[in-house]
Amino acid sequence: MEYVKIFFVNTALLITLSYLANLIYKHTVTYASEPVKKVSWVLLAIFAGWVSTIFGYRLDEHVIFDLRFVPLIISTLAYPQPLVLIIIGVGTGLTRLTFGVTEAAVVGVLNLSILGFVCAGLSLWMQRSSASVIQKGLIAVLVVNVVNALNITVFGVIPAQEYITDILPVTFPAGFALSVLFALIIRDFQLDLMRTGQIVRANELLSEQTEELHKNKIVLEERAKQLMLASQFKSEFLANMSHELRTPLNSIINLSQLIEESEDELSVEELAEYGGIIHRSGEDLLSLINDILDLSKVEAGKLDIVHEDFNVSEIPDLLLQQFSVVAKQKQLAFDISLDTEMPGVIYTDPQRVQQILRNLLSNAFKFTMTGGVSLNVRVVEQQEGLSSRKWVAFEVQDTGIGIPPEKHDLIFEAFEQADTNISRKYGGTGLGLSISNDLARLLGGFITLHSREGQGSLFSLYLPL
Structure with a gap:
């Protein structure tokens, strides 16, 4: 019965720790980069295993029963990356040495290291399997609990006969049941974190879209100003153009009319002078028309360059x-x-x-x-x-x-x-x-x-x- 009490204490501690970690994660780590999130998860899982060992049941001076493998199960379900799981398994095992370097402590390190590799293998299977999340979770919990029991039996820190007949019938069902319970609680935490992450990403996307709309608004306003200026410049251009066209045309029309009406009265010098003015006016007019044609050709991409x-x-x-x-x-x-x-x-x-x-x-x-x-x-x-x-x-x-x-x-x-x-x-x-x-x-x-x-x-x- 003591095992069950200790396991419940372990579970309560892990739930409390998970709740606190969830609050911290929401308000800090959520906004961190992916590598920081990964390192934070590894440290949290190892710390949770260590806390379980502190409040574990001491069978004797050196042997401790606890649920230190539960954070590893949760990591398998929530963070299925083989290397991360191996690090958590080995790291959690090494924390056992903080209670003294004994044969039981070394077995504890070996046990958790093996479980880390087992969980890494489970994570690879879960990535490829088409089973539901619940099925994957139950299989992971069952496999880890079975391997943990086999390790204790094989390594022989506790006599096999005593473990199988007196301890295993109580600790295995209790450990399995509490692991499932804790997995469900953590699953709820995980879904909450996923929803929080989706909200954060949605807010970021909305912020980006708002910023993009603001930029587009500025661009459109600038474009509107440019269009207004362009309209103004073209209006001024048309006014200037009418003046530029009218001046040589008036000279040509007036002087040619004067020559036509007063041909007999004009001297040769006057005719030559008027002819020169008409010629220069015609050249000015031709130059103006050529400029407009060249500009049109350049804008249309039809101006030929001959090298x-x-x-x-x-x-x-x-x-x-x-x-x-x-x-x-x-x-x-x-x-x-x-x-x-x-x-x-x-x-x-x-x-x-x-x-x-x-x-x-x-x-x-x-x-x-x-x-x-x-x-x-x-x-x-x-x-x-x-x-x-x-x-x-x-x-x-x-x-x-x-x-x-x-x-x-x-x-x-x-x-x-x-x-x-x-x-x-x-x-x-x-x-x-x-x-x-x-x-x-x-x-x-x-x-x-x-x-x-x-x-x-x-x-x-x-x-x-």
């Missing part, structure tokens, strides 16, 4: 011829220099390179009132990771009005200028830099900008060498 040899030494003659008149009219210095290390020929699209340089130089002259404009062509080497790469840099420097740093990205967008008043004062549609930037990317290069308001600008076109 061929481009003689860099021709650049000064081509651009001086085109911009020297503008420089002279505005009384600005205009210099073009080529680096001595520049190769004679580069492989690119000559037409598109000249288009980009014309756009950059046109802007430089447009926004420069005093000083000058220069173009410097040189070879630069940039580090890219562990290797370096050579580029051809076309640097357009001016002493004009400059651009504030916060506007540097803005001016490369289509239909946008650094200031909406600029288009009214200096003219233009804001397409030149956007087209040039897209063309540079299509050529495998890029455009950089260094500028401050009132201190001029430096636009650099980089093309791969």
Whole structure:
């Protein structure tokens, strides 16, 4: 009868310990990482076995009867991982040595170690078996209790005859029944922990979804602002465009009408002057239409790039011829220099390179009132990771009005200028830099900008060498 009392005391202690552990687990370990959970479970199971031994029944000075194997059964059901079960079995056995190193203590270590390996084997079987949870639990409880009884009988710390006839008939049914009872209680704890874990995961998922919705809301708000700005810029673009189109068209219509109505009254010089104005207006109109067509082609991905040899030494003659008149009219210095290390020929699209340089130089002259404009062509080497790469840099420097740093990205967008008043004062549609930037990317290069308001600008076109 004493065995049953002690077993009930053991069970009460284990239930109390499990309840406390359940509370601690809910509020601390639940939020820990998987390795921390695993270590916590191992330590708790070993500690529970040790507590069972403290309150076990002492048959004599060295032999102790208890339910230290029950935490191992519970671990088999709740944490079926072979290595974890072996560690719990060996660890629980080693705690027996804290009550003195005797023959019975050594047998206790050996017994629990064997049970650890038995439970590891049971866990492998449970992972592959299609039996129900209840069936698996009953078989695990029965096997562990049977192996525990066999170990005590075989190792002979207690005489086999005495154990089989006097002790086993009482301890085996009591141990089996209490193991099942405790397993059911722990199963309830485990289901509660599972529900808690599901709630925690659901809360985390809900929190993630809420955060994601918040981010999407911010993105949508930002997108709405961009759409509103884009609508505003396009409205301003249409207003500017109507002005840009109307000016050359009015010149062409008015002067051609004047020539038609007063042909006999006009002198040859006047006719030549009016014809020149009509010609320049037509060129301005054609340039504007070409810009719009180029932008449409770039956005549609239908702008063709034709790579061929481009003689860099021709650049000064081509651009001086085109911009020297503008420089002279505005009384600005205009210099073009080529680096001595520049190769004679580069492989690119000559037409598109000249288009980009014309756009950059046109802007430089447009926004420069005093000083000058220069173009410097040189070879630069940039580090890219562990290797370096050579580029051809076309640097357009001016002493004009400059651009504030916060506007540097803005001016490369289509239909946008650094200031909406600029288009009214200096003219233009804001397409030149956007087209040039897209063309540079299509050529495998890029455009950089260094500028401050009132201190001029430096636009650099980089093309791969």
